[in-house]
Amino acid sequence: xxxxxxxxxxxxxxxxxxxxxxxxxxxxxxxxxxxxxxxxxxxxxxxxxxxxxxxxxxxxxxxxxxxxxxxxxxxxxxxxxxxxxxxxxxxxxxxxxxxxxxxxxxxxxxxxxxxxxxxxxxxxxxxxxxxxxxxxxxxxxxxxxxxxxxxxxxxxxxxxxxxxxxxxxxxxxxxxxxxxxxxxxxxxxxxxxxxxxxxxxxxxxxxxxxxxxxxxxxxxxxxxxxxxxxxxxxxxxxxxxxxxxxxxxxxxxxxxxxxxxxxxxxxxxxxxxxxxxxxxxxxxxxxxxxxxxxxxxxxxxxxxxxxxxxxxxxxxxxxxxxxxxxxxxxxxxxxxxxxxxxxxxxxxxxxxxxxxxxxxxxxxxxxxxxxxxxxxxxxxxxxxxxxxxxxxxxxxxxxxxxxxxxxxxxxxxxxxxxxxxxxxxxxxxxxxxxxxxx
Numbered sequence: 001x002x003x004x005x006x007x008x009x010x011x012x013x014x015x016x017x018x019x020x021x022x023x024x025x026x027x028x029x030x031x032x033x034x035x036x037x038x039x040x041x042x043x044x045x046x047x048x049x050x051x052x053x054x055x056x057x058x059x060x061x062x063x064x065x066x067x068x069x070x071x072x073x074x075x076x077x078x079x080x081x082x083x084x085x086x087x088x089x090x091x092x093x094x095x096x097x098x099x100x101x102x103x104x105x106x107x108x109x110x111x112x113x114x115x116x117x118x119x120x121x122x123x124x125x126x127x128x129x130x131x132x133x134x135x136x137x138x139x140x141x142x143x144x145x146x147x148x149x150x151x152x153x154x155x156x157x158x159x160x161x162x163x164x165x166x167x168x169x170x171x172x173x174x175x176x177x178x179x180x181x182x183x184x185x186x187x188x189x190x191x192x193x194x195x196x197x198x199x200x201x202x203x204x205x206x207x208x209x210x211x212x213x214x215x216x217x218x219x220x221x222x223x224x225x226x227x228x229x230x231x232x233x234x235x236x237x238x239x240x241x242x243x244x245x246x247x248x249x250x251x252x253x254x255x256x257x258x259x260x261x262x263x264x265x266x267x268x269x270x271x272x273x274x275x276x277x278x279x280x281x282x283x284x285x286x287x288x289x290x291x292x293x294x295x296x297x298x299x300x301x302x303x304x305x306x307x308x309x310x311x312x313x314x315x316x317x318x319x320x321x322x323x324x325x326x327x328x329x330x331x332x333x334x335x336x337x338x339x340x341x342x343x344x345x346x347x348x349x350x351x352x353x354x355x356x357x358x359x360x361x362x363x364x365x366x367x368x369x370x371x372x373x374x375x376x377x378x379x380x381x382x383x384x385x386x387x388x389x390x391x392x393x394x395x396x397x398x399x400x401x402x403x404x405x406x407x408x409x410x411x412x413x414x415x416x417x418x419x420x421x422x423x424x425x426x427x428x429x430x431x432x433x434x435x436x437x438x
Contacts, residue, residue, distance in 0.1 A: 011292070011326050012287045012330075013281070013284040013286060014286045016318065017281050018314045018317040020311050020315050025069050025090055028283055029069065031279060032279050034273075035269060036070070036268075039071075039265060040070065040074065043056075043067075043263065044075065046260060047236060052230055052237065053230050053237040053259050054236075055241075055260070055261075056068060056241075056246070056262060057242070057244070057246040058242065058265030058376075059242055059376055060309075061310060062267055062309070062311075065205075065207055065240060069088075071238065072086070072088035075200075084200035086202075087119050087200075087201075087203065088115075088202075092205040093107065093108060093111065094208050095209065095212060095221055096212075097211075097217045099221055100224075101225055101228055104225060109182065112190075113185075116202070117130075123193070128193065130189050131188070136185060190234025190235070201235055203237075204235055204238070206238070207240050208240070209240065209245045218249040219255075222249045230258050240265075242423075243378070243421040247262060267310070270300065270304055270308065273304075274300045275296075276299070277299045278296055291329070291330045298342065302341075302342075305432070306429035307428075307432055308377070309424075312426055316345060320345070323344075342437075346434065349434035350434055353431045356405045357405050357431040357434075364398050367395070367399070368424075368428070369432075372424060378423045380422065381399070399422055407425060407427060409425055411423070
């Protein structure tokens with residue numbers, strides 16, 4: 001059976017212009033980031049100034065991960081102009097509530113080792129040879145033998161004597177040395193490449209910090225990593241999270257001096273949104289008559305009508321494109337294509353509105369409208385004055401109704417009563433589209 005033609009190929013593209021995946025660490029990926037000049041400047045200033053951790057905080061789907069990738073790519077280019085050496089890690093790490101210091105250190109340092117092995121060729125061109133590179137490469141490719149143990153042979157290090165980690169773990173005999181050895185050898189490499197913070201570092205990405213759920217869990221997981229990873233010589237971190245978790249993670253005396261104030265990532269300015277689709281279409285088109293199923297204009301209208309959430313706007317556009325017949329759609333003129341798309345979204349929004357939001361009052365919608373338009377889709381009950389209330393309880397009455405209608409989520413943190421977060425849901429964004437376009 002012949003493989004069917006890609007739907008994007010039928011539209012005239014070699015890939016999905018509405019992909020919700022973060023941009024890649026590449027020159028092409030960097031060209032896809034639209035706007036964000038001020039945020040990039042802040043990140044660059046912190047990286048070049050020697051910050052060990054750069055933190056990004058913003059609502060779900062606002063583009064934090066893509067912003068981090070673009071900033072890391074920019075930093076990696078500084079070397080060509082005589083600047084510091086920054087080597088971005090290609091994988092993105094995430095922390096789970098059950099992660100221990102040891103398990104996350106192991107995962108991170110394996111990724112750092114793989115990053116440096118992959119960069120060995122370029123480093124060699126600068127006259128920087130990493131001792132034991134082939135042995136480490138074989139070790140990374142070998143199956144794990146179950147644990148860690150101390151000891152690295154002199155022949156692997158290429159030095160007069162071996163290093164001993166003394167970690168009391170089981171040797172990985174398949175590769176000739178142990179997990180603790182990998183830590184020692186990678187630390188040697190990091191010290192060689194980055195003798196001080198002004199020299200640069202390996203950029204590590206830690207995404208979705210909100211998965212730690214609450215401040216107590218965040219601190220119990222993050223604090224043990226302070227010296228082991230966040231202040232480890234040669235490593236630099238770009239960390240992102242939503243729902244106030246970034247601030248919760250460094251709100252202890254032990255984390256002071258590790259985190260700077262997080263950089264707030266707000267929704268992309270509406271005037272720049274058409275450029276998102278234009279950049280993607282230009283990068284991905286494989287013929288001159290390529291047609292985007294959702295135009296720049298229609299996408300920008302959708303973005304505004306769902307409360308400025310880039311990822312969800314891309315997701316809705318992608319779902320629409322997959323549900324259409326490309327041969328029929330490309331024959332329509334621009335206005336008819338836009339009208340067809342808006343009608344499709346209205347039908348979906350009507351279903352959500354009818355199921356969940358039909359009983360909301362004008363007072364409820366007033367709160368919801370302000371939450372989306374002025375609060376970028378997320379706020380705290382302590383912001384009650386911004387909603388025109390003199391106390392918190394009246395606002396919470398409205399929030400409880402919006403939550404019951406599945407338009408918002410309300411996260412409470414038992415360990416930190418100050419961290420209570422109200423966030424608009426995807427259902428809420430669709431209901432809002434119906435509300436403002438009815």
